[in-house]
Amino acid sequence: MNILKNLTVYVFVFILFLFAGCSVDDHLQPVTINISGLSSLTGNWSSLGITTQAAMEIAEEDINSYFAGKGSSFRLSVTGYDTQLEAEKAVGFFNAAAGSGTRFFIGPQSSAELAALLPLTSASNSLVISQGSTAGSLAIADDPVFRFCPADKIEGAAIAQTIYEQGIRGLVTIARDDAGNKGLQTSTGSSFSTLGGTVQALTPYGTSISDFTAEIAAIKAQITAFTTTYGADKVGVYLASFDECVALFKQAAADPVLSSVRWYGGDGVALSAALIGDPDAADFAISTQFFTPTFGLPDAYKTAWEPLIARIKTKTGIDADAFGIAVYDAMWVIAKTIEASNGVPSDLNALESQFVTQANAYVGATGPTNLDTFGDRASGSFDYWGIEKVGSVYQWKLVGKSN
Template sequence: MVLIMNRLVVLLLAGIMLVSAVSAEKQIVIGAIIDESGDTTSYAPGIETAINLAASDLNDYYKKVNKTTTVVIKKESSDGTSESAAKAAENLVSEGAQIIVGPTTSEELSGCLPILSREKILSINPSSSIKLAIPGDQVIRLCPGDLSLVNAIASYNTVITGTIPQKTVVVSRGDLYGLDLSEKVKSITQVSDTVIYSPRTRDFTSTLEKLNSSVSSLIDTYGEKNVCVFAISIDEISDLLAQASAYPNLRKIQWSGMDGVALNPTILKNDTAAQFAYDTHLATISFNVAQPEDSNYWKVYDKIQATTDGHQPCIYEILPYDEVVMAARILENNASTLEDTLKIVDILGNNMYGATGWLKLDKNGDREHGDYYFYLPQKGADGTIKWVPCFAYLDGLNTTIPLIRVNNTLLEKTLAA
């Protein structure tokens, strides 16, 4: 009887162990830093949608292939500053995050670097400042570095040669993103003056007085057709443009904008800013890809449009989908050291095709290749202003082409909207 009972106990324990082994799930914990009150707040709903969609797709996949793995997302908000992003990173580490997706800007990322280094965990993000292109660090950036962006602008300038204003005044936010790019612009155009403003500025009276003074002086010397303003801004661009509309000389000239201006929804939500952008032919540039219509790019794009206010999503809202998927693929491999993790990242980068295309990385952990699109605000038949891609810089060919009579899903989907 005792022998029988012992056997029953052994069988029961074995059964418990078997059930535990079968039911034990591996949790992949991914942290996300989202700016919900700073100068990239307009991206926040789209970013969150992309992150949630990626986690849902991954969990559906694991279930389909009978893997007892679950992706768990932990989210922390920032206000766009390096300090708030650092605090968000600290909180995510304490919540068990194994990799962090985000933050969006180089300024925020700079605040996270000490935490990433101390904890030896990765951040996969879309920042692009050249100053943060560091080999072997904990940062993987799924956007090409700013040198690629500058090369794209230079190529575009050769295509529209003869129509480029002779003199440019740069107006830029005074953070890592703005200060770095404002210097790079000098290598591709004749910059006569640079006007810097503080991030989070909303009253641009002082900035516009300086800008108007520089522009007016240049108009007197070179004529209005030979003067341009180049804006390096993010969400604050709508306030800048709306307030600039009160200055006649600023309305006379052409404006251009960097990637933080391209497709920025705050402009089109502000009627005065949208009209000013249209009147000044505000040409903007952004990294982007023209993916096939049945690709995950458009799945994410359509989901963002459906769950937010219906604006045209920009690449910085779509990239978090790839960031989450790459994070999960890295953590599936259970690397024990940073060196091994970076080896896995390199292998994944060489072989992974995401929603935004091939994710091949360079020696700095930045996306190696990527096309750029040039957008102009145009009016539809109903008078509504929207962003329309007009030129594309093809990285593989190092050339810029006009989007006229070409098959391009980005252009076709925009015109069909």
């Protein structure tokens, strides 16, 4: 009888231990939070899209190691969607992911895509963090959209100052017909005029055209007019574009008038693999001393961003710029938001507030990630990239920085 009683006690204790073990194991099972990336992986501006996806994957690895080391029950998981820089596709992917419970989005990278998502963000109960949108028209207070790059007013002022300091007095501007590039055309032209220069803003061209005959004729006519007034050495062309600049440059290369003046670009073509991959377009860029700004990486944080650029290049073969590195910082601000909230707040206002608090306190590979009242990067400097030919190889080269 005692043996049976003891056996019953042992079995009872074993069962308690078994259930207790299951509870502990269940408790330790990590809570996975998905971050969806909306990037152009195969379309226009794919250089940023590809480095964005790589930066998200590297951040996922680093953050999950951090969480594990602290005994946190949270983990991040990233999913990438190829929007091809098309607003309709960005909306479709956003709706599908948000409908499945995603609360955080990195991207989209263009202002046109972000503008299409804007009306959907609050109802989705999600935060959207763009790494590449610059349109001033999207600087809106108290919305769940944040931008980890400076808006076009900052970039436009910087490039206009540089163009003016190079002696240009007559500037022809033209842009792709989307919110981001038109915003850059407007802000650059406005700043250049304020400095004392003269601007002729041409009508933006369609997003799907491939024949730039009409645009080239219009640019040529204005170059000719400005040359009469100022001389060719004081005339420039500012083009805010994506990779379609390759087709435009190839056509422009056939006309000596267009090659007689300096050309400048917006950030949408900086470090473009498509541009250095086409010899005719690249030769035109070299002959016109073309350069383009990109959100700059501060030297003070080189020990943070230099290894990241190397890791991204190993994964992609592409040198990431500050827009791509800002993705890594955005992922960490998301992680800090989750950590500080012990999860993801169900209330969107609470989530926004915590995200802003963490962004304003965080110092990452791109430096301090302070946001302005519109949720955009509060400040930034710019690197200027031109193209050089080394042997038979075309490559991007850092040619200067904004003041």
